[in-house]
Amino acid sequence: MTRYLIVTWDGAGNLVPTLGIARHLVDAGHDVRILGHDTIVKRCGEVGAKFIALAQPEGWDKLDNPDDFEAELELMMEQLCFSTAIAKEVASELGREAADVLMVDCMLWTALNVALASGLPTATLFHTPYTIFRGGPLVEMFAPGLVRLNAHRAELGLDPVANLGAVHDACDLALVALPMEFEPDAGDAPNVVRMGPVLDAPPLMKTTDAVDVSDGSTPLVLVSLSTSEQGQAELLQRIVDAVAVLPVRAVVTTGPSIDPATVRAGENTRVVAYVPHAELLPSTSLVITHAGLGTVMTALGNGVPLLCTPMGRDQFFNAEQVQALGAGRMLMPGADVSSITQAAREILNDAPCQAAAKQMAITISGYAGASGAVAALERLNLGRS
Numbered sequence: 001m002t003r004y005l006i007v008t009w010d011g012a013g014n015l016v017p018t019l020g021i022a023r024h025l026v027d028a029g030h031d032v033r034i035l036g037h038d039t040i041v042k043r044c045g046e047v048g049a050k051f052i053a054l055a056q057p058e059g060w061d062k063l064d065n066p067d068d069f070e071a072e073l074e075l076m077m078e079q080l081c082f083s084t085a086i087a088k089e090v091a092s093e094l095g096r097e098a099a100d101v102l103m104v105d106c107m108l109w110t111a112l113n114v115a116l117a118s119g120l121p122t123a124t125l126f127h128t129p130y131t132i133f134r135g136g137p138l139v140e141m142f143a144p145g146l147v148r149l150n151a152h153r154a155e156l157g158l159d160p161v162a163n164l165g166a167v168h169d170a171c172d173l174a175l176v177a178l179p180m181e182f183e184p185d186a187g188d189a190p191n192v193v194r195m196g197p198v199l200d201a202p203p204l205m206k207t208t209d210a211v212d213v214s215d216g217s218t219p220l221v222l223v224s225l226s227t228s229e230q231g232q233a234e235l236l237q238r239i240v241d242a243v244a245v246l247p248v249r250a251v252v253t254t255g256p257s258i259d260p261a262t263v264r265a266g267e268n269t270r271v272v273a274y275v276p277h278a279e280l281l282p283s284t285s286l287v288i289t290h291a292g293l294g295t296v297m298t299a300l301g302n303g304v305p306l307l308c309t310p311m312g313r314d315q316f317f318n319a320e321q322v323q324a325l326g327a328g329r330m331l332m333p334g335a336d337v338s339s340i341t342q343a344a345r346e347i348l349n350d351a352p353c354q355a356a357a358k359q360m361a362i363t364i365s366g367y368a369g370a371s372g373a374v375a376a377l378e379r380l381n382l383g384r385s
Contacts, residue, residue, distance in 0.1 A: 002381045003031045005099035006049070007090055007111045009080055010037035012204065012255075013294040014105060014127040015044060017177040020198035020370040021103070021125070021377075023047040028374055035093050043256065045206040054089055069312055073141055081107050082148040090114040101381050103175075106133065109145070110152050112167050117156040121380040123173035125373075128293055128314045129321075130176045130192065131183045134165055138314070165189075172380055175373050178297055181363050182321055193376045196367020197297035199278065209272035211251055211280065218268075219285035219348055222277065222304075223252040224295055225311075232290065233258055235309060235333050239288055240265050242340035248348070251280060278302075286347055288340075291319040291330075300327060303361035305353045307343050309333050326356035 004025055008018045018034075025032045026048035034040070037060075038053035060079055063071055080086070087110035094114070102115040103123045115122040132138045142164060149167070150160040161167055168174055174192045188194070213220055223239050225232040236258065243250040244266025252271040254260050260271040277295065281287075281302035289295045291308035296318050299306050306328035308319035319330040329343050347353055368375070 001030055002378065003098065003100045004033070004377065005093065005102050006032065006034045006036075007102065007104040007108060007115070008034060008036040008040070008125075009054075009086075009105060009108065010039045010043075011107075011127075013292045014107075014125075015040060015204060016201045016294040016298075017125060017127050017175075017195075017198040017370070017373075018105070019044060019047050020201035021175075021373045022049045023202055024370040024374045025049075025377070028378075033093070033097070033099070035090065043206065044202065044204055047202050052093060054086060056085070072312075076107075077142065077145045077148070081142065082110050082145040082152070083108075084110060084152055087111055087114050087152060091118075094118055094120075101377060103377065104171075106168060106174075109149050109164060109167055112171065113149070113153050113156055113158060116167070116170055117158055121173075122171045123175055123377060123380065124168050124171045126168075126174060126176040126178075129178065129183050129186075129317055130174075130188065131186045132314055132317055133168065134187065139164060173376055175376065177373075178293065179364055179367055181360070182297075182325070193372070194367065195372040195376070196369050197301055197364055198370045198373075199298060199301045199364075200370065203274070203276045205256065205274040207274065209275050211270060211272060211275050213249070213251065213280055213283045215249070216283065219248045220280070220283050221246070221248045221250045221286045221288060221344065221348075222280050222284045222299075223250060223288045224277065225255075225290045225309075232311060233262070235290075235311070237263060238335070238337050239309070239340055240269060240271070241337045242344060243288070244269060245341055246344060246348075248285075251275065253277075286344060288344065290333075291315040291322065293318055296322060297364070300357060300360040301364045303358040305347050305350070305357040307331065307340070307347055309335065309340075325360060326353060327360055328353065328357070 032049035034049045035052045090111045091114050101121045104112050106124045106126045169189050250269040263271045265271045277298050284304050287299040288307045291310045308330045310316045310319040311333050322328040323330045
């Protein structure tokens with residue numbers, strides 16, 4: 001039995017591979033602790049691991065204006081990515097109870113500093129495209145945090161790094177939860193293991209709604225925007241209005257940030273807070289989404305094409321890749337109702353698009369997912385002994 005400490009945060013989509021791996025480690029007989037926001041357990045429930053709550057209180061990520069990207073970026077850098085408070089909690093937890101292996105979220109750079117300084121085998125988990133951390137707009141946006149990061153490294157006796165990716169490269173293992181075929185130009189570092197998507201992860205909410213999709217007389221459309229607050233209410237309403245005029249059945253999952261009762265829906269549409277997508281996707285013909293990676297991978301893993309309306313974060317990259325694969329289309333988030341209706345109708349009647357999505361399902365099935373991650377993590381400890 002190996003003692004694993006998983007360091008994570010409540011970013012919603014990042015919990016899909018994180019909790020999936022945690023549960024598989026527990027099932028393999030290992031001792032697993034998760035250090036993360038207390039909202040993870042409140043919303044998702046237990047996965048068999050011991051949970052240690054970060055001191056950061058609920059609501060740490062609230063913004064006066066969810067559409068203010070610059071404010072969101074600064075909040076992420078200060079409160080999460082380069083937080084010395086979170087780093088101290090990681091160090092404190094290692095002092096409280098020993099661990100053999102650490103797995104740290106790829107966005108928690110100061111926590112990774114502590115893990116690397118400990119000398120313990122360390123893995124970092126990419127729940128986002130690996131590519132976006134190697135260069136480009138996201139790296140440029142996070143670049144101001146490099147000064148904070150290196151100041152923290154100096155306190156720990158670590159050498160400075162020239163870029164954020166160097167911290168990931170210093171880890172013994174970098175687990176990437178998506179297939180190479182989704183980002184073929186990534187240029188993986190030697191420590192990368194492509195585990196692929198985790199399609200058997202535990203639900204992200206303890207309370208689920210019952211939805212009967214057994215009536216297959218018309219195509220089923222699943223509408224799902226972000227689990228977290230991104231100012232998506234107005235876009236969601238336009239999408240719901242768009243599917244109302246299509247000859248389809250639609251299920252809309254709002255997540256915890258939007259009350260289903262506030263969404264005006266047509267007679268062909270059921271609006272609920274949460275249903276695990278795995279229950280709906282085998283019967284689904286189209287997914288309309290913000291293009292969060294979890295939703296994209298789950299849809300493609302089930303061979304379902306996508307209509308993507310990205311709002312920020314890694315979503316534009318994901319949507320562009322879906323379109324490049326021929327497995328869906330991208331619309332800007334300001335698209336009007338008629339444009340959304342037309343795009344959805346075209347995808348539902350686009351045989352090559354449907355075939356491309358099915359081909360991605362075959363591709364994804366060749367990756368080991370959480371079980372592959374567990375095997376790689378177990379090898380880390382074997383290499384230590």
